[in-house]
Amino acid sequence: xxxxxxxxxxxxxxxxxxxxxxxxxxxxxxxxxxxxxxxxxxxxxxxxxxxxxxxxxxxxxxxxxxxxxxxxxxxxxxxxxxxxxxxxxxxxxxxxxxxxxxxxxxxxxxxxxxxxxxxxxxxxxxxxxxxxxxxxxxxxxxxxxxxxxxxxxxxxxxxxxxxxxxxxxxxxxxxxxxxxxxxxxxxxxxxxxxxxxxxxxxxxxxxxxxxxxxxxxxxxxxxxxxxxxxxxxxxxxxxxxxxxxxxxxxxxxxxxxxxxxxxxxxxxxxxxxxxxxxxxxxxxxxxxxxxxxxxxxxxxxxxxxxxxxxxxxxxxxxxxxxxxxxxxx
Amino acid sequence: xxxxxxxxxxxxxxxxxxxxxxxxxxxxxxxxxxxxxxxxxxxxxxxxxxxxxxxxxxxxxxxxxxxxxxxxxxxxxxxxxxxxxxxxxxxxxxxxxxxxxxxxxxxxxxxxxxxxxxxxxxxxxxxxxxxxxxxxxxxxxxxxxxxxxxxxxxxxxxxxxxxxxxxxxxxxxxxxxxxxxxxxxxxxxxxxxxxxxxxxxxxxxxxxxxxxxxxxxxxxxxxxxxxxxxxxxxxxxxxxxxxxxxxxxxxxxxxxxxxxxxxxxxxxxxxxxxxxxxxxxxxxxxxxxxxxxxxxxxxxxxxxxxxxx
Numbered sequence: 001x002x003x004x005x006x007x008x009x010x011x012x013x014x015x016x017x018x019x020x021x022x023x024x025x026x027x028x029x030x031x032x033x034x035x036x037x038x039x040x041x042x043x044x045x046x047x048x049x050x051x052x053x054x055x056x057x058x059x060x061x062x063x064x065x066x067x068x069x070x071x072x073x074x075x076x077x078x079x080x081x082x083x084x085x086x087x088x089x090x091x092x093x094x095x096x097x098x099x100x101x102x103x104x105x106x107x108x109x110x111x112x113x114x115x116x117x118x119x120x121x122x123x124x125x126x127x128x129x130x131x132x133x134x135x136x137x138x139x140x141x142x143x144x145x146x147x148x149x150x151x152x153x154x155x156x157x158x159x160x161x162x163x164x165x166x167x168x169x170x171x172x173x174x175x176x177x178x179x180x181x182x183x184x185x186x187x188x189x190x191x192x193x194x195x196x197x198x199x200x201x202x203x204x205x206x207x208x209x210x211x212x213x214x215x216x217x218x219x220x221x222x223x224x225x226x227x228x229x230x231x232x233x234x235x236x237x238x239x240x241x242x243x244x245x246x247x248x249x250x251x252x253x254x255x256x257x258x259x260x261x262x263x264x265x266x267x268x269x270x271x272x273x274x275x276x277x278x279x280x281x282x283x284x285x286x287x288x289x290x291x292x293x294x295x296x297x298x299x300x301x302x303x304x305x306x307x308x309x310x311x312x313x314x315x316x317x318x319x320x321x322x323x324x325x326x327x328x329x
Numbered sequence: 330x331x332x333x334x335x336x337x338x339x340x341x342x343x344x345x346x347x348x349x350x351x352x353x354x355x356x357x358x359x360x361x362x363x364x365x366x367x368x369x370x371x372x373x374x375x376x377x378x379x380x381x382x383x384x385x386x387x388x389x390x391x392x393x394x395x396x397x398x399x400x401x402x403x404x405x406x407x408x409x410x411x412x413x414x415x416x417x418x419x420x421x422x423x424x425x426x427x428x429x430x431x432x433x434x435x436x437x438x439x440x441x442x443x444x445x446x447x448x449x450x451x452x453x454x455x456x457x458x459x460x461x462x463x464x465x466x467x468x469x470x471x472x473x474x475x476x477x478x479x480x481x482x483x484x485x486x487x488x489x490x491x492x493x494x495x496x497x498x499x500x501x502x503x504x505x506x507x508x509x510x511x512x513x514x515x516x517x518x519x520x521x522x523x524x525x526x527x528x529x530x531x532x533x534x535x536x537x538x539x540x541x542x543x544x545x546x547x548x549x550x551x552x553x554x555x556x557x558x559x560x561x562x563x564x565x566x567x568x569x570x571x572x573x574x575x576x577x578x579x580x581x582x583x584x585x586x587x588x589x590x591x592x593x594x595x596x597x598x599x600x601x602x603x604x605x606x607x608x609x610x611x612x613x614x615x616x617x618x619x620x621x622x623x624x625x626x627x628x629x630x631x632x633x634x635x636x637x638x
Binding site: 086087088089090091119122123257258261264283284325326327329 | 528529554564565569600608
């Protein structure tokens, strides 16, 4: 049940058309972790066909041999943020890649972690190399509901309150956004909408939200409009044909500044090998193993072998915590 | 002259105008004695006024405590919230003064004029410094050359503004000393504000290297040490700048960058310096050699002793 990516696909197709007509605007697809950008790239690869090459950035860290040897004119680089490390000497691979992008006459379609993009845009001026930016924006409650229920008949699922429902929270304003493609750029203007349903339900007892509405409101809030996180939480809640509403708000985060910085590095990559994390933290006299263990203990990351990954359900809390400390801008 | 002064004082009296009597002291004391019953001041009014002042003091302490607590909770908007502290203090004390004059003393316009005259005389004789300090405090709150939370240098004192009081501004220096500077003095002195209400603040980091070291590489390393620091804040308006200055015996590599929170100024400087020097050593970039001047193939070291290269 990935997001439809209709607008985004139109923008990529337009870039390819422009490129074939002689106008080259490299593309950066910028999204939060777990958004599902690889699905967008898969669809783009289907459209491009044999004209294009699809490669993961981690294979370009040592050298750009794959790109140099490629005959394809359209190159898709996934997770391009993996080409840098936040340490002295950590920009070599990224600078090499950007030089190659500048000197090449091919079209580059790349995906970036939004937190790494923001950092690298300030440090290296990434925006100049990728003039066309496609930001995968947050989804609203209705969009998430539509995406998750797309494979089910109406009334097929039963929504069950696991935890006794508390008095319904009064929500006056909800978030919505106006999306428009302007001069080949995706534009999103967020604006508040009055939640009349919530206000009315306070005034009249008859118009209470249904269990389904409460579930999706909470899902949208906890996932912060991230479809990947919403899907993960949906999978946990779905016990066919029942959907159990045991969604929990992200835990409050109590970390010191150095631990928060380590968490910021993990967030900027989505997932990272402890040895790579160690390369960043060692010059600061910090132990990557100790901090990784602590973050796992706090339920903020999970480890799979040596690789630690942000827990999708903790993503919103992690971002809020790091934003408060101004570790992500 | 004495007669004129006598007239002035007697005119201030509203209910019992006194005729000129010989001796200024006698006149003044008689006019004050006659004013007090006219103002209707008795012990209960004095107590009420003191009570209002005490309540204003307690209210100020509570508001300051709550605003400070709240500002630390909303860490990223700390300085914005703290801006309200001096305003709240002046508003509470202003209201208390208005209440004492208006409600407790219940002064008429003529009595207010009389009171102003007395107050003017008191200020002129003994309280002018105190009033100048309070007025200075008002000017600082309204003109905002700095706010609570800013890092400022006033005269030789440097630190974070902890409080803008009625009489003085209090700074906390980097070594945790509390410095009180009179509000009146601040207005007449040169003031440097490092952040002007922003949470981030520019920090200048200087590293000195040997003239023969690779300056370009040193600049690149210092740049990377700065942009990768965990304390750095970068945006379009807050860029990182690296500068090089050539001196006769050394080169100065300077980084100008913003720390994300002014309270981390020294940690930022220390972090960048340490990591940059670690990288300098790996790259063979050396610190200046003290007291060594190369002249052709000879060098003069330590006060003119020559040695072969």
